[in-house]
Amino acid sequence: MEILELIQFLIGGIFLLIGTAIFLIETYGVFRYKYALNRMHAAAMGDTLGLSACILGLMIICGWNLTTVKMALVIIFLWNASPVASHMLAKLEVVTNENIDEHCKVYKNFEEYKKDMEEEKE
Amino acid sequence: MKEIFFTALLIIMALFLLALLLRAIRGPRIADRIVAVNMMGSITIVMIVILSQLLGENYLVDISLIYAMVSFLAVVVISKVYIGIYEEKRQQQGKEKDNGNS
Amino acid sequence: MSRKKSVEEYQKTKSFRFWRWLSGSKDPYVGEVEMKPQKEPVYSEEISQERMQEKLELQEKVYDVEQNPLLRLFRRVYAISAVLFCIILAGVLLYMVAYLPPTGEADKAVNNEVPARYIENGLQETGAVNIVTGMILDYRAFDTFGESNVLFTATTTVLILLHVRKKKVEKKRKEDRENGLEEEDDRMYEPQDDPILQACASILVPIIILFGVYVILNGHLSPGGGFSGGAIVGAGLILYLSAFGFEKTEKMFTEKTYKYVSFGALTTYCLAKSYSFFTGANHLESHIPLGTPGAILSSGLILILNICVGLVVACTMYTFYVMFRKGDF
Structure with a gap:
């Protein structure tokens, strides 16, 4: 029994270390990038991959009971919610920044984007 | 063994939180600040779940679920309200310019 | 021996004037003090130019x-x-935190006979597995009643200060349109009907509200209860509102709903708790069964009280948000 628990703890610990490393990369990326829309790349990685790796490790350590289901619920909730939060943030940045063209190209609607892509292909 | 590992992880994550707080204070635009605060929220969720395993109190997972909900709601509401305020200000400035020209 | 005044003499005294002013029948200074509207000062051009410089x-x-x-x-x-x-x-x-006594120590000053009694007899007397809920909704139920009344009072004050009647607003809008004025409100410029947010909210809002109901109903078995569960339900309602706009929520939550729900919840709380206090104080037998500890339908009145508190808190959260955003439900 004890060996099994030790193996459980080791696997969970590896997952936790991976998650912490991803959080470290995320924190580094926020200081490395210079613009808000670039920084959101780093933030999205931590929200999805880092958090799910950490909680997966904790689920393995915890074992099988109701708490594990709740932890899985946290991951599912954040996978649903975090892209929407990023979408709202990007909208805020695009609307409030007057010099957005210096950083990236913004399409007003989908047809404009289609036209541009066709021109690029040709 | 378990306790030392979890405590070390908690301390490392607290250092991440401090660094992100610095970003939230220094961020030149409002989007930078909200991005930093959102990331602080996701790290705090992981910290609460680790704490629940460290103390052996399973009810703390409920609190992390509530924290996730509230931080998502905060981002949505703040960005919506700020867009409204910004647009209103711009319209007023445009009107004042028109009045000045005429 | 007291001297009696005639009516005319009494009407000249200061106390009569004061009472008349207090009851609002007449302003004592009208007709006696000369009142003039304040003149706006007129400056010559030289002085105004100097001031500008x-x-x-x-x-x-x-x-x-x-x-x-x-x-x-x-x-x-x-x-x-x-x-x-x-x-x-x-x-x-942080320095002060190091001096806090560690949790679970026997010789702490907090560990006297009161918590000992709660821990020893709490499960038998209240039937709640979660001792904290048993404490705040059974031993200290009056305290919790006061807290929910404070929430109700705060909402009422916000309603008095910020409530704008719909008819008046529409009348003013019509007048403004006739005069060629556009309405200035930051709510008008918000991004509305965002399809991504709507698709997300249609999945997440039922989960959030269901989780809130779980926290409320499971208050006597696991940590949580009325206050936190009500806050979660209110947060779900606010997310629904910010995704779908005011037109959808007006069908579901109006001023009438707020009135009936919060007033009914407070009345139910008051009646249920007065019954148990009455029977307890007179050593009568309470006819509410405590049930087996651990089941959902157990611990007597605590489940009902939790639901009442949760309803009040959810209504308070939602009403605060709506009042500060729009001024009407």
Whole structure:
């Protein structure tokens, strides 16, 4: 029994270390990038991959009971919610920044984007 | 063994939180600040779940679920309200310019 | 021996005038004190030009940050001192945390006979597995009733201060449109009907509200209860509102709903708790079964009280948000 628990703890610990490393990369990326829309790349990685790796490790350590289901619920909730939060943030940045063209190209609607892509292909 | 590992992880994550707080204070635009605060929220969720395993109190997972909900709601509401305020200000400035020209 | 005054004599006294003023029948100063509307001061052109020049000079000398070295120094010192103050405060608080007694120690000053009684007899007397809920909704139920009444009072005050009647607003809008004025409100410029947010909200809102109901109903078995569960339900309602707009929520939650739900919840709480206090104080047998500890339908009145508190808190959260955003339900 004890060996099994030790193996459980080791696997969970590896997952936790991976998650912490991803959080470290995320924190580094926020200081490395210079613009808000670039920084959101780093933030999205931590929200999805880092958090799910950490909680997966904790689920393995915890074992099988109701708490594990709740932890899985946290991951599912954040996978649903975090892209929407990023979408709202990007909208805020695009609307409030007057010099957005210096950083990236913004399409007003989908047809404009289609036209541009066709021109690029040709 | 378990306790030392979890405590070390908690301390490392607290250092991440401090660094992100610095970003939230220094961020030149409002989007930078909200991005930093959102990331602080996701790290705090992981910290609460680790704490629940460290103390052996399973009810703390409920609190992390509530924290996730509230931080998502905060981002949505703040960005919506700020867009409204910004647009209103711009319209007023445009009107004042028109009045000045005429 | 007291002297009796005639009516005419009494009407001249100050106390009569004071009472008349207090009851609002007549302003005592009307007709006796000369009142004039204040005149706006008229300045000649020379004086006004001088003042404008003084103002400009003042702005150049004092308020221009790049010109004034003293002001620059002050700002730098202010920023540094603010950061230092925060760091020192955090350091003092962390230093104090080290002196807190560790949890679960037997010789702590807090561990006297009151919590001992709660822990020993709490499960038998209240039937709640979660001792904290048993404490705040059974032993200290009056305290919790006061808290929910405080929430109700706060909402009522916000309603008095910020409630704008719909009819008046529509009338004013019509007048403004006739005069060619556009309405100025930041709510009008918000991004509305965002399809991504709507698709997300249609999945997440039922989960959030279901989780809130779980926290409320499971209050006597696991940590949580009325206050936190009500806050979660309110948060779900706010998310629904910010995704779908006011037109959808008006069908579901109006002023009438708020009135009936919060008033009914408070009345139910009051009646249920007065029954148990009455029977308890007179040593009568309470006819509410405590049930087996651990089941959902157990612990007597605590489940009902939790539901009442949760409803009040959810209504309060939602009403606060709506009042500050729009001024009407």
